[in-house]
Amino acid sequence: MTSQNTLSQLDALEAEAIHIVREVVAQMERPALLFSGGKDSIVLLHIALKAFAPARLPMPVVHIDTGHNFPEVLDYRDRIVEQYDLQLVVGSVQAAIDKGTVREEPNGSRNRIQTPVLLETIESNRFDACMGGARRDEEKARAKERVFSFRDEFGQWDPRNQRPELWSLYNGRVHQGESIRVFPLSNWTELDIWDYVASREIEVPSIYLAHERDVFHRGGMWMAANEFCQPREDEMIERRTVRYRTVGDATLTAAVLSDADTVDKIIAETAATRLTERGATRGDDRVSEAAMEDRKKEGYF
Structure with missing residues (x-):
């Protein structure tokens, strides 16, 4: 006989993600949440808001703006920031190009040059943890990564040097200059994301x-x-x-x-x-x- 208290798949994933988000805030001094207006970051923000409701989100949201955004997504981002009274930190790739700290690639894409802008944004704001909506099912490299992903003083990731996460115990200890990337949605799939959007009636761009x-x-x-x-x-x-x-x-x-x-x-x-x-x-x-x-x-x- 199935217990009436058995969590559904979505409820279990949500509970795990809420636990991870709260762990970040409990362990780290200056956490932040990446929010671009994409579906995964929307779900992550919804979970983070739920984790601390009715209080205000206890961290800023960060967007690394390539300047090559779809307008529907930017409009959505700005509306959500205003609706929930969020503190928005924007790292601008265009500003970095204008200052000469990065150089635009010949093909016009700014995807690769957003990395130094992200690292500079983390350093200048002294963030010691950044949460993002990446999932393991997206790509093979993401599948290798832990929930708490350690980054050295240069912001770099070594796939051969990762911390164990037995029994969902997460180690957020870092020295000055080091940081942690955190992925509360690691165990979700694309289908889980859309099921969650539907069940919680979340608006998307x-x-x-x-x-x-x-x-x-x-x-x-x-x-x-x-x-x-x-x-x-x-x-x-x-x-x-x-x-x-x-x-x-x-x-x-x-x-x-x-x-x-x-x-x-x-x-x-x-x-x-x-x-x-x-x-x-x-x-x-x-x-x-x-x-x-x-x-x-x-x-x-």
């Missing part, structure tokens, strides 16, 4: 729902035609019904053909797919088999 958009085909992916990304001579703009499974730098984040214009339809579509959202729509992860791991070793989240 409209870009995640199917809509008509001008796109062109490049490298097996549907790229949006916008101010940051334009078709080449041999690429034709088409009007297609698409949605985004993940959002990031608009120069290399692709859409997928879809008619899923509700969260319930997204759940059905996600349950049937066999390709992760990063594998399907992120050009930066197609550079090499080790692209993500190489960036994480440099300090990428």
